Amino acid sequence: MxxxxxxxxxxxxxxxxxxxxxxxxxxxxxxxxxxxxxxxxxxxxxxxxxxxxxxxxxxxxxxxxxxxxxxxxxxxxxxxxxxxxxxxxxxxxxxxxxxxxxxxxxxxxxxxxxxxxxxxGGDEAIDLYRANLTNDDDLIVVMSIEMLGELKDEQSIEGLKEIVLHNNEDDRYEVCDLTTWKAVEALTLIGSDEALIFVVENLHHRNPTVRRVVTDSLTSLGSSAVPHLKKIISPDSDKDDIILAANVLGFIGDKEGLDVLMDAIEKKYSDDSSVRYALYEAIGKIGTMKGVISLIDGLQDDDELITVAVLTGLDSLVNPGVLKKMVELIGAGGSKAGKILRAIVTARAVNIFEGLYSEGKIGRFMMNAVAASKDHVVHDAFRDKLREIGGEEAKADMERLPERVQGQGRRALAVDDSKSMLALYRSILTNAGYEPTVAENGHEAYSYAEQGDIFDVIITDMNMPVMDGMELVSKLRQTDGFETVPVIMVTTESEYSQQELARKTGVNDFITKPFTPEQLKAKIEEFVS
Structure with a gap:
């Protein structure tokens, strides 16, 4: 029953x-x-x-x-x-x-x-997924795109490309459609030459979120993306494309990518300092001893930001050869020696500091540069290293470094995925009388706003992983207390349309790389009296 x-x-x-x-x-x-x-x-x-x-x-x-x-x-x-x-x-x-x-x-x-x-699962429904790439319902399109990527369907490449191209048109590029996002990811998953060539060609898509998705997708793909990125890093490429491609190679960290970056420096693909900076920083991110030669050559560059990037990379690769070259360059004196000493402090290159600390006058010059910094984070980093070094001299030098004083001066937030750029911002902002807070992407930066932190000025990069600068500014402008905080966007972008798009999100003004500390201070003073 x-x-x-x-x-x-x-x-x-x-x-x-x-x-x-x-x-x-x-x-x-x-x-x-x-x-x-x-x-x-x-x-x-x-x-x-x-x-x-x-x-x-x-x-x-x-x-x-x-x-x-x-x-x-x-x-x-x-x-x-x-x-x-x-x-x-x-x-x-x-x-x-x-x-x-x-x-x-x-x-x-x-x-x-x-x-x-x-x-x-299975490919029995593949024709159905293809047929629905043009459905009027975005959720249906997204589901179809995801499955075509998972099934690595090369016959759908043209349809997926059309979605991305459509989002780059004059009346559509300001917003990244979810369908475009998924189309980029699907093309990367398909992974054929045709698909990857197209994805790499869209490194500089007009929408910043699409650029971020392209960067993240290629980074996740890893070494398979390197041969296609290599084609972008050439003397004939636009400087913004080279910079973006170099960034991705740095994120991937592949040795073949290192060869591409070193070749670009050796053959001087570009005289633009922003390009050289991106190349050196990517080499430092890959962090192999093979890249040391290029990094040491970068110490000869007159651009102080490049020196900071080079020392950030070299600090994890310290060996007797690196220290010998540093002694030679600093020992020669002059403006170049001063630039290197300042960059050691700015980059918080504590391993290089330790290697040079006992080098007589060079060690003293370097310690003077540390003591001259107004940044408590710099003092904390080198104080810890002095404590590790030990001895009476190190103990006396620790006494020269003031303890942190809370709540002094105005507050500034600097956002950039580059560690060397963040180090430079800290140096510039502390010298200008600001208490700096730094974040490596928009998501991390926005968390400060969510927890109630208030800033007098915000400086943000445009292109970043996780959350780009435009998305960050758009969210901040909708957050209590951030409706009118001055935002300065740092960019290498040359397209007028990008600045117009950034202004619509709430950016007050721009400063273009490369810039000097004085130029950034002057730009801040225009908005913060």
């Missing part, structure tokens, strides 16, 4: 107990009774919920019945069976699901079918 016999007349607790037993036992014999209760509910929320739970339990053990019920005229039951087919990967449901999708059905039901097919 069925456990559900006379169910509707039973007390509430008995009903719940019976349905629990049916759900646990998954007895197919109870299916007919459950279908009756599902299609003609008792209008008791708790009981009706348990009926669905019990029905799910029974259908999970009965693939044949689940597939048969896909043809039901009851839409609620149809949706339930569609979901069950996907959740339990009932492969025999594929023909029914495909037939259903080919008929005139509503968008929400089609989405359910596509979701179920994606969970079942």
């Amino acid at each position: 069925s456990m559900l016999a006379g169910f509707r007349e039973k007390p509430f607790l008995d009903k719940i107990t019976i349905l629990n037993e049916v759900a646990t036992g998954k007895d197919v014999a109870e299916l007919e009774g459950l279908l009756d209760l599902f299609q003609t509910p008792l209008n008791d929320t708790s009981v009706d919920y348990m009926v669905v739970t019990a029905l799910n339990g029974v259908l999970s053990s009965d693939e044949q019945s689940t597939v048969k019920l896909l043809d039901s005229d009851d839409e609620k039951l149809k949706v339930l069976c569609i979901r069950m087919s996907g959740e339990f990967q009932f492969k025999s449901a594929i023909p029914n699901l495909l037939k259903m999708a080919e008929s005139e059905i509503k968008a929400d039901l089609l989405f359910e079918v596509l979701t179920s097919l994606s969970k079942i």
Whole structure:
């Protein structure tokens, strides 16, 4: 006898107990009774919920019945069976699901079918995914894109490219559609030469979020992206493209990428200091001894920011050869020696500091530069290293470094994915009388706003992973206390359209790399009196 016999007349607790037993036992014999209760509910929320739970339990053990019920005229039951087919990967449901999708059905039901097919897996639905790349419903398009990427379908490349190109048109580039985001990721997953060439070509897409997605996707791809990025780093390429490609190679950290970067420096692909900076910083990020030669050559560069980038990279690669070259350059005196000493402090290159500390006058010059800094973070870093070095001289030098004083001066937030840039901002801002806070991406920067920190000025890069500068500014302008805080965006962008887009998000003004500390201070003073 069925456990559900006379169910509707039973007390509430008995009903719940019976349905629990049916759900646990998954007895197919109870299916007919459950279908009756599902299609003609008792209008008791708790009981009706348990009926669905019990029905799910029974259908999970009965693939044949689940597939048969896909043809039901009851839409609620149809949706339930569609979901069950996907959740339990009932492969025999594929023909029914495909037939259903080919008929005139509503968008929400089609989405359910596509979701179920994606969970079942296999390439039987690949034609269906291709056909829905142009669907009017974005969620359906996104689901189709994701599956075509997962299935590495090269026949869909042209359709995916069209989505990205469409988002780059004059009337659409200001917003990154979710479909564009997913199309970039799918093309990267497909990974053919045609797909990757196109993705790399869009490193400098007009929308900053698309640029970030391209960067993140290529970085995740790893070494397979290097041959395609190599083509961008050439004397004939636009400087912004070279910078973005160098950044990705630095994130990937592949040795073949290191060869590309070193070759670009050796052959002097560009005289632009922003390009040289990006190349040296990427070499430092890869952090292998092979790159030391290029980094040491970078110490000859007159640009102080490049020197900071070089020393940031060299600090993790210190060896006797590096220290010998540093002694030679600093020992020669002059402006170049002063630039290197300042950069050691700015970059907080404590390992280089330790190696040079006992080098007589050079060690004293270097310690004087540390003591002259107004940045408590610099003092803390070198104080820790002096404590590690030990001895009476180191103890005396520690006394020269003042302890941190809280709450002094105005506050500034600097946001950049480059450690050397953040180090430079700290130096410039502390010298200008600001208490600096730094963040490596927009997401980290926004967390300070969320926890209630207030700043007198914000300096942010445009292109960053995780959250770019434009998204950060847009979120800040919608946050209490940040509606009118001056925001200065630092960029290498040359396209007027990018600045116009940034102004729309709430950026007050721009400063273009390369810049001097004096230029940045002057720009800040325009907005903070």
